[in-house]
Structures are given as C-alpha cells and as structure tokens.
Amino acid sequence: TAARIWFGVPDETGHTMGQSLNISGSTDNGTGDWYYAVTNNAASQIDDYGLTGSVGWAEGNGFRVRSNNTNSSQIHVSTFNSSNAVHDCPKYINWCGDLA
Numbered sequence: 136t137a138a139r140i141w142f143g144v145p146d147e148t149g150h151t152m153g154q155s156l157n158i159s160g161s162t163d164n165g166t167g168d169w170y171y172a173v174t175n176n177a178a179s180q181i182d183d184y185g186l187t188g189s190v191g192w193a194e195g196n197g198f199r200v201r202s203n204n205t206n207s208s209q210i211h212v213s214t215f216n217s218s219n220a221v222h223d224c225p226k227y228i229n230w231c232g233d234l235a
Contacts, residue, residue, distance in 0.1 A: 140173060140181075140210075141229035147192075148223060157234075167214045167221030170204070171228075177207040178233040188228035190214050196224055207235065 143153035144161070152161060162170040173181070182205045190196040195217025204211035210230075216222050 138229045138231055139175075139177070139234055141227075142171065143225075143227045145191075145225050147225065167223055168201075169212050169214075169226075171210045171212065173208050173210065176235040177230075178235045180207060181205050181210055181230055181232070184230070184232035186210070186228065186230045188226060190227075191225035193217065193224075198226055198228070 138156065140157045142155035142158045145151060145153045150161070150163070152158070157174045159172045159174045161172070164170065182200045182202045186200055188198055190198050193216065197215055199213045199215065201211040201213055210228070212226065212228065213221055214224050214226055
C-alpha cells in the first residue's frame with residue numbers, strides 16, 4: 136500500500152507546513168500538541184494502521200499519536216523530548232492505509 140498521508144513540519148513552531156499529501160491544515164493546541172486535518176478521510180481510524188514518523192533536532196525526541204482524538208479525518212500528535220516533556224520540534228509523519 137502506498138502512503139495516503141504524509142507531511143513535514145520543518146520548524147519548531149509547527150506553523151510552517153512543508154510538503155504534504157492529503158493534509159489540509161493544522162491546529163496548535165499548545166506546546167507539542169497538534170491536530171492535522173485530513174483532506175480525504177481514511178476508511179477507518181487512522182491509528183489502527185501504519186502511522187509512522189520521526190521528529191527532529193535531538194536524540195531522544197519522539198512523537199505520540201493521541202488516539203482519543205485521532206479518527207478518520209484528523210491526526211492528533213504530541214511531540215516530546217528525552218525527559219518525556221512535551222515540546223515543539225520538527226516532525227515528519229506518514230500513513231499507509233485505505234481511504235474512505
């Protein structure tokens with residue numbers, strides 16, 4: 136299956152969307168907490184299938200998908216550092232699955 140969603144946010148603020156596929160925008164919910172709106176909905180909840188990604192700048196940075204608000208039309212992501220504290224950093228995420 137080919138990637139159905141991918142995007143890059145190359146700066147720490149999260150406001151600058153780099154290249155993307157099937158993402159129409161983002162909402163900042165506070166430090167390290169973001170919603171990404173999906174243009175063409177997934178066939179089922181996005182975190183049920185291959186959502187992968189990476190975050191930039193420092194060893195130990197990571198991201199979590201917040202399944203309480205991730206569904207077929209949005210991805211809710213938190214980024215954190217090696218101390219497990221949320222913080223803003225670049226992120227690059229892709230998803231493989233079926234569209235609705």
